[in-house]
Amino acid sequence: MDPVLREIERSYSRNLTRFVRLAHAIVGSRESAEEVVHDAFAGAIRDRADFRGSGPVDAWLWRIVVNAARRSLRDRARDYELEVDAVEAPPAPELAVSPLVASLPERQRLVVFLRYYADLDYRAIADVLGVTVGTVSASLAAAHAHLRTALEATAHG
């Protein structure tokens, strides 16, 4: 087995629960999340020659799963918009995340998700999102500030 494939398998066995939980948070459904992760790994194995070895395989895999989940969410939203030939309107896709977290800008939301569900440190989150550690730190601080304000407004509203 080639070394990248071995790393992919190792990461799959070690982190499957966390991959699925992160995807669940992004797409809003546990069942879809399992499919997203499965498809993401099929793609990673198929395209493993694209892995340049410039960072850890884990970060590359987290990035693939995040992108696959975001793509899945976009596809579902598009399918809903283009619904045709229906006798009655279909139910709207479920909101992927609760309104409070949904109100965060996407990068902040992903940083929070990667910190909590993936349990990644700032360096690893930076690798996954292709940003600096400082940006990760600033994004988390901004997310907290945003949520504090929102929660206080709710409490006083």
Added chain:
Amino acid sequence: MVDLDPRLVRELERIAPAEPAPEPRWRELRPRHNRVRVAAVAIVVAAAIGLAVPWQRGPASLSAAEAARVVQRAAAALAPTGGASGGVLHVRMHVTVASPYHPKAVAWSGDEERWTDERGARTFRFRTTFPNLTAPIELGGSRRSGAISVYDPSTATLYSRHRPIGPFADPVEQAKRELRGGTGLTVRRAGDTYRIEDDRDIRSPTVLVVDAKTFRPIRQISTIAGAAPFALYSQKPRAPLSEEWQTVTEYRVYEYLSDGDLASIRAQHPRAKIAAARAMPRSFRERFQPWTGL
């Protein structure tokens, strides 16, 4: 998680609660190293259903330039031929789903006819058979939304459901996707045909056989891992179980038509009553439910 506000953590727990670990599916993912086995099982299935096997002698693959030309021509042969006015793809095919390991384990073999409007609406209509049906059944709906209806001729009723039921296996879409990808395909000349082999997706290696003169599709062999057609297979409990399945699609008609109504089940049955799928009589539902999810 010391650096996250506890209120945020509570919110995150609601969004994606911790649940038991999912069933690992690495076995479906891992690459197959034994490609000879894949080729061999393709031959077994083809032989089992009485097909010619033109590549048994193992023809050499074409050069990259020749292969690219064949792929390009094959892709063009799958594309609409009538421009904007010919956007309804009409395909008549014979489909066989079988275990590659057990030649007698044919889960399903039957004819299917599909009309798909590729001009944006993505409406579709199928006339197909299932193992426990003596007559074809007609399904239709929208590929975009997943909305699906089934026509009951005995009561002239269209039963509809709008919750997406997942994608249908669509050999044509699969072939187009593979040819669009272009690189990484192996092309071999085999008699009067070209074999375009795609094993880039380890879960579903596919062979598309096209006519060497017209480049039109003749046959497609795809392999899937897992128990997707298990509902079909369970109709023959005496056959051995299989973890892999092959679908052989023989194309009998492949053409583009201009009449969009052909792809609309509602247009084909303008006087049909419309009812929700949940109102479907049990006797009618039980005939096809395992395969449609309706």
